Structure formats: C-alpha cells, structure tokens
Amino acid sequence: MTEQDLPALTIADLQALLRRREVSPREVIEALRARIEAVDPEIGAYLSLDVDAAVREADKPNVDLPLGGVPVAIKDIINVMGQQCTCASKILQSYRATYDATVIRKLRAAGAIPFGKTNLDEFAMGSSTENSAVKLTRNPWDLSRVPGGSSGGSAAAVAADAAFGALGSDTGGSIRQPAALSGIVGLKPTYGRVSRFGLVAFASSLDQIGPLTKTVRDAALIMNAIAGHDPQDTTALNEPVPDYAARLGNDLRGVRLGLPKEYLIEGIDAQVKAAINAAVKQMNSLGAEIVEVSLPTTEYAIAVYYIIATAEASANLARFDGVRYGYRTENPKDMLDLYGRTREEGFGPEVKRRIILGTYVLSSGYYDAYYLRAQKVCELIRRDFANAFEKVDAIISPTSPVPAFRFGERMADPLQMYLADVFTIAANLTGICGISLPCGFAEIDGNRLPIGLQLLGNALDEACILQIAHAYEQSTDWHKARPPVAAAASKA
Amino acid sequence: MAKPSDLDVAYIARLARINLTEAEAKVFQKQLDDVLEYVEKLRQADIADVEPSAHALPNFNAFRDDTARDWFTAKQALSNAPRKANGLFIVPKVVE
Numbered sequence: 293m294t295e296q297d298l299p300a301l302t303i304a305d306l307q308a309l310l311r312r313r314e315v316s317p318r319e320v321i322e323a324l325r326a327r328i329e330a331v332d333p334e335i336g337a338y339l340s341l342d343v344d345a346a347v348r349e350a351d352k353p354n355v356d357l358p359l360g361g362v363p364v365a366i367k368d369i370i371n372v373m374g375q376q377c378t379c380a381s382k383i384l385q386s387y388r389a390t391y392d393a394t395v396i397r398k399l400r401a402a403g404a405i406p407f408g409k410t411n412l413d414e415f416a417m418g419s420s421t422e423n424s425a426v427k428l429t430r431n432p433w434d435l436s437r438v439p440g441g442s443s444g445g446s447a448a449a450v451a452a453d454a455a456f457g458a459l460g461s462d463t464g465g466s467i468r469q470p471a472a473l474s475g476i477v478g479l480k481p482t483y484g485r486v487s488r489f490g491l492v493a494f495a496s497s498l499d500q501i502g503p504l505t506k507t508v509r510d511a512a513l514i515m516n517a518i519a520g521h522d523p524q525d526t527t528a529l530n531e532p533v534p535d536y537a538a539r540l541g542n543d544l545r546g547v548r549l550g551l552p553k554e555y556l557i558e559g560i561d562a563q564v565k566a567a568i569n570a571a572v573k574q575m576n577s578l579g580a581e582i583v584e585v586s587l588p589t590t591e592y593a594i595a596v597y598y599i600i601a602t603a604e605a606s607a608n609l610a611r612f613d614g615v616r617y618g619y620r621t622e623n624p625k626d627m628l629d630l631y632g633r634t635r636e637e638g639f640g641p642e643v644k645r646r647i648i649l650g651t652y653v654l655s656s657g658y659y660d661a662y663y664l665r666a667q668k669v670c671e672l673i674r675r676d677f678a679n680a681f682e683k684v685d686a687i688i689s690p691t692s693p694v695p696a697f698r699f700g701e702r703m704a705d706p707l708q709m710y711l712a713d714v715f716t717i718a719a720n721l722t723g724i725c726g727i728s729l730p731c732g733f734a735e736i737d738g739n740r741l742p743i744g745l746q747l748l749g750n751a752l753d754e755a756c757i758l759q760i761a762h763a764y765e766q767s768t769d770w771h772k773a774r775p776p777v778a779a780a781a782s783k784a
Numbered sequence: 785m786a787k788p789s790d791l792d793v794a795y796i797a798r799l800a801r802i803n804l805t806e807a808e809a810k811v812f813q814k815q816l817d818d819v820l821e822y823v824e825k826l827r828q829a830d831i832a833d834v835e836p837s838a839h840a841l842p843n844f845n846a847f848r849d850d851t852a853r854d855w856f857t858a859k860q861a862l863s864n865a866p867r868k869a870n871g872l873f874i875v876p877k878v879v880e
Binding site: 483 | 790796798801819823827829830834839848856
C-alpha cells in the first residue's frame with residue numbers, strides 16, 4: 293500500500309500510479325472498499341457492493357488499457373450481469389441482471405471495473421434521490437441536505453471520495469443537477485452518443501447515460517470508453533468518436549459563449565447568480581467572447597418535458613406487471629387483480645403520479661391537446677437552440693437555480709420539485725449535450741454548498757464543451773475542494 | 785386544451801392498472817391538477833407552422849444484420865420470474 297490517500301485521486305492520477313505499477317488494481321479496490329465502509333454509513337450512496345466480483349476482476353485487468361484497473365460506480369438502473377438492478381424500486385428489489393449493458397461491456401473492454409450500484413430516485417424520477425424506495429442519500433457537503441437527483445448516489449459517492457467516477461443517467465438533468473449540488477463534474481452526452489442498451493428505460497426519447505467525475509479530464513476519459521455506435525440500440529448514432537481527452541487545453545481564445553438573456557432573471561438564488569457572473573468574467577479573461585443569445589421558448593421546456601417524459605414512462609413502465617420478473621402481489625385472484633395490486637404495492641408515489649399523468653396525456657381525446665402539442669412546442673425549442681448555435685460555441689447558465697435543499701423541503705409539492713429542473717431540461721428535449729462543473733460555493737447556515745455551472749453544446753459537440761469546461765476548471769480551485777466527510781476520512 | 789378537472793385520477797389509474805386507495809387518489813388529483821394547470825401555458829405557444837418530431841436528432845432505418853447470435857437462454861429469461869414451472873411463467877387462470 294502506498295502512503296497516498298488513494299480514494300482521493302482523480303482517475304487520471306490513479307491511472308498514472310497503476311501504469312507505473314506503484315499500486316495494484318486489487319489494492320485500489322481494497323482502499324476504495326475501506327473508504328466506502330468509512331463514509332457510506334453517513335452518506336448512503338451505495339445500494340450494493342459486490343466486493344468479490346470486483347476483486348476477481350481486479351486480478352486480471354491490463355493496467356495499460358485506457359481505464360485499466362479503474363473502479364467505476366454504476367447507477368442502479370444500468371444492468372451489470374449477475375448483480376442487482378433495483379432502480380431503487382420495490383418492484384425490482386429481487387431482480388438480478390442477466391446481461392451487461394453496452395456501457396458496462398465497453399467499460400470492461402477499456403479495463404475498468406464496475407464496482408458498486410448507487411442509489412437513485414425510483415426509476416430515475418426525481419431531483420433529490422428522496423424518491424428512492426430503499427434509503428436516503430445525503431449530500432456530503434451538508435448531511436441535512438439532498439445530493440440532488442436522480443443520480444444522487446453516483447454524485448454523492450464521487451463527491452465523498454467513495455468512488456473515482458460513476459455512471460449516471462440523465463433524462464431531464466439527472467446527471468448534471470446532482471453533480472452541481474454535490475460539487476463535481478457531470479456530463480450528459482448528445483442523445484445517441486452513448487448506447488442506452490441495458491439502461492432501464494424511463495423516457496426513451498430523452499434518456500442518456502453519462503459520467504460523473506471529480507474533474508473534466510476524468511469525464512473525457514470515461515466518455516472515450518463508453519461513446520459510440522451500438523447495433524443493439526437503434527438510436528445510438530453511427531458517428532466517429534473523437535479522443536475527448538486529447539484536446540483539453542487551458543485557453544479559451546476564439547471561443548464564443550452564449551449567455552441567454554432570459555436565464556439570469558427570476559427565481560435564481562443570489563449566491564448562485566453571483567457565482568455564475570464571476571465564472572463568465574473568468575472565462576472572458578481566459579479569452580472567451582461573451583455573446584448574448586435569446587432562448588425565449590425555453591419557458592415552455594418544463595411543461596413540454598412533463599408531458600413527453602410521463603407519456604413515455606407510462607408506456608415503458610407497463611412492463612412491470614408482476615408476470616416475468618420483479619415483485620408480484622400475494623395470492624392474486626385474477627390477472628387484473630395481479631396487475632393492479634402488484635403495481636400499487638411495487639411502485640412509489642412519484643412513479644404512480646407520472647404513470648397516471650402519462651396515461652392521461654396519451655388517452656383518447658387528449659392526445660392532440662397534450663402530447664402532440666408538446667412535441668410541436670418542443671420543435672420550437674429546438675429552433676431556438678439551433679439559432680443560438682449559429683452564433684456561439686456553447687451556452688452558459690447555472691445548472692440549478694438553487695444550491696442543495698433540505699430533505700422534505702420540496703417533497704409535498706411535485707410541481708415545485710419539477711421547476712428546479714428549469715435549466716437542464718431543454719438539453720434533453722433538444723438532444724444536445726451539456727456538462728455541469730463546480731464554479732463556487734454558497735454559504736448557507738454556516739455550511740458551504742457547491743454551485744454548478746452548466747455549459748450546453750451543440751449535438752455531438754462534447755469535445756467542445758469539455759474543452760471549455762477544462763480550461764475554466766484549471767483556472768480555478770473549485771474542483772480541489774473536498775467535503776468535510778471526505779477530508780475527515782482521509783485523515784483517519 | 786382540456787381543463788385540469790378533466791383528469792379523473794381514479795379512472796386513469798384503472799386504465800394504467802394501478803390500484804389506488806381513495807386517500808391516495810385524492811392527493812394525486814390535487815397534485816396533478818396543479819401540474820396540468822401549469823402545462824396550460826403551452827397554449828400560448830404559436831405552433832401553427834410546426835411539424836411535430838419525436839426525436840431531436842432524426843436517425844432512420846437503423847438496421848443490424850439479421851444473423852443468429854448467442855442470447856438469453858430460456859433459463860436466464862425465467863431466472864427472475866416470480867412464479868415459474870416447466871420452463872413457463874405461471875400466472876392466475878386467464879381463460880375459463
């Protein structure tokens with residue numbers, strides 16, 4: 293064992309040690325396991341941890357592969373063969389994956405070791421991870437607050453140095469918002485950039501898998517491994533995958549950044565607004581040109597999202613019927629009774645609400661008024677973004693209008709929870725890519741709470757937003773700050 | 785667009801095959817009425833000349849070669865079944 297605090301390392305630094313044979317993959321797994329055992333009773337990031345499987349894999353990887361010997365935590369909605377895949381739902385509590393998702397196959401091919409399944413809002417429906425049917429995940433920066441969601445377990449694990457990096461899924465902000473609230477980096481790739489095969493479907497036209505990491509470079513390294521075409525997913529784009537890590541520099545000369553005039557107006561926390569304004573100035577000083585852009589139709593984004601996403605969810609979640617897998621109610625008297633009670637007992641309130649709303653907006657007589665209209669308004673939003681990307685390379689905004697909120701604060705009123713997604717949702721509706729990275733802290737009740745900056749890039753322009761994000765990140769120290777719980781564990 | 789009160793949560797829940805208690809239906813009714821009132825704002829958007837599109841990045845005719853490959857065995861497909869016997873999923877009697 294080296295003297296170094298292994299779990300605190302970035303993926304890039306860990307790889308360097310592994311390649312120099314200064315540490316073995318097995319030692320890495322052991323160190324990470326010890327860290328998880330030390331901090332996770334407080335954080336609650338993980339739903340399961342198959343140590344034996346990881347150790348078996350750690351004895352064979354080629355550390356010279358791109359991610360050789362690097363453990364990656366996996367949101368428990370992505371299938372890892374032989375492991376649970378509960379979606380944090382009672383209805384899948386005993387489910388065991390019978391195959392690897394394509395992203396898992398690709399991670400393994402790059403030498404990475406899937407290690408640990410992380411908590412989430414049930415079926416990725418939520419923005420705080422409070423909708424998990426299993427347990428709460430706490431924000432490592434303030435244990436009385438949420439880590440964001442739905443990939444809250446993945447975000448909290450990375451933030452607490454209980455994971456080197458993690459995979460999440462993002463349907464309306466579920467990678468970027470928890471990354472922002474937990475003080476780490478989260479990337480939602482372009483729709484189709486990463487295969488969804490093996491990701492349990494929530495809203496099929498919006499879902500996308502992506503990385504949550506400590507640094508922008510680490511996000512690029514994971515993207516190098518997971519991006520690309522997949523014959524198993526007809527929506528996976530057959531486009532070449534650039535080396536995302538190769539183009540990362542420190543200079544923003546020639547970059548045009550769009551600042552939407554509609555975005556910094558109302559409902560944004562004053563400290564978030566100040567941090568974003570300071571970041572814009574910083575990027576300007578690094579050479580970026582700041583251009584005002586207008587995205588007037590994004591005011592419709594949340595309304596469009598909660599029609600399209602719930603409609604698709606109502607269809608996707610029809611498969612959970614108690615017949616082929618998952619939970620089944622006791623002693624059903626007939627099929628209708630089996631379906632009705634299985635789904636009553638198996639789903640939590642948010643999932644039920646969304647299935648009911650989605651069933652309604654697709655029902656006879658209401659389809660045109662809701663679903664069709666939403667798709668048309670969605671097209672307007674796409675036009676707004678297409679116009680903006682004529683003028684700029686990336687669009688900058690807060691990731692979340694507020695820092696991490698307290699448990700229970702928004703649970704009673706679903707609409708208030710939905711409104712928290714105002715800045716992230718448009719990227720899913722328009723299929724473009726987006727990244728969140730740390731840009732400061734808010735001081736609330738004596739605690740420091742991370743603030744996230746979002747950069748939205750045009751379709752398939754991940755390399756561009758990674759480059760901009762990296763240059764900004766390297767000019768700040770925000771990504772080096774660690775939450776109290778991680779700092780305490782590394783001293784212990 | 786329909787008025788929020790058009791949503792009958794108890795009826796739609798039956799269509800979606802989810803049993804609800806009366807108390808649950810009542811809470812959902814209020815919460816979803818709020819959401820539907822919020823989405824009313826879509827009526828203000830001018831969509832006269834807009835074609836709907838299901839996907840942001842059109843990607844048509846994505847076929848793969850029609851070749852046999854290894855996939856689930858029947859045993860694997862049944863491995864998560866709540867009830868099974870003789871290589872079959874077992875459910876309550878459907879046909880009298």
